[in-house]
Amino acid sequence: MDENNLEDVYLTCEEPFIYKLLITVGGFFGAYTFILRGGVFCNAQTANVVLFAIALGKADWTRALHLLLPISVYFFGSFLSEHLGKTIKKFFFLRWDTLLIGIEIIIVFILGLLPKSAPDQICQVALNFICSMQFNTFRQVRGTPAATTFVTNHIRQVGSNFSVYLRKKDDYSKNKLKIHGSMIFYFILGTVLGTVSIKFFEYKSIWVTCILLLIIFINLFYADRVIEREMFNRKPRGH
Numbered sequence: 001m002d003e004n005n006l007e008d009v010y011l012t013c014e015e016p017f018i019y020k021l022l023i024t025v026g027g028f029f030g031a032y033t034f035i036l037r038g039g040v041f042c043n044a045q046t047a048n049v050v051l052f053a054i055a056l057g058k059a060d061w062t063r064a065l066h067l068l069l070p071i072s073v074y075f076f077g078s079f080l081s082e083h084l085g086k087t088i089k090k091f092f093f094l095r096w097d098t099l100l101i102g103i104e105i106i107i108v109f110i111l112g113l114l115p116k117s118a119p120d121q122i123c124q125v126a127l128n129f130i131c132s133m134q135f136n137t138f139r140q141v142r143g144t145p146a147a148t149t150f151v152t153n154h155i156r157q158v159g160s161n162f163s164v165y166l167r168k169k170d171d172y173s174k175n176k177l178k179i180h181g182s183m184i185f186y187f188i189l190g191t192v193l194g195t196v197s198i199k200f201f202e203y204k205s206i207w208v209t210c211i212l213l214l215i216i217f218i219n220l221f222y223a224d225r226v227i228e229r230e231m232f233n234r235k236p237r238g239h
Helices: 003-008 016-036 046-057 061-087 096-113 120-137 152-168 171-227
Strands: none
Touching: 016 120, 016 171, 046 061, 061 120, 096 120, 096 171, 152 171
């Protein structure tokens, strides 16, 4: 591939199908921790912060400390992923993005081995940690900023870009509308998938996400070693 044209090519880790799978996993994680592991959300922290503030207002210190744990871990995951993403960038023959998905698979598999009696905090800490790292690592889908663990901004972007499209009928706003709309759809799909899976497999249902993450890992691994070797040192957009 001509080196002069590399900047016009998107990396595999920026492709829509990767983000759709990632946000499906994010929706699944949210259902899993809320239904089975303590009634907290692991994929975003707005709700947990609100519940934390309510607990403070009620002087429910035990509940406040319980909610402070996932919030703190989310913060640490964001910090660590930013630090590692800038210092490691690549690990021998793999990008940081690929390595992170491999770490997620290992953590999720271990979580599926935990018995029902295991403290919910173990799962909360682990999933908050990897969700934070995932959110901070995968930032743009084909140049469009996109979250892979929650949908608040995607809902805002759908409303905003739908308004622009009605006025201008332009391809730019139409493309943005499709991207953000699809992210909302796959997040809901992941949450539904998680809810249904929990009914049948209970605590081991989280292994369903290992399948999705493995698909992502295989594609990223293949890109690192084969189709994107010429661009191995190039950073994804948004970093």
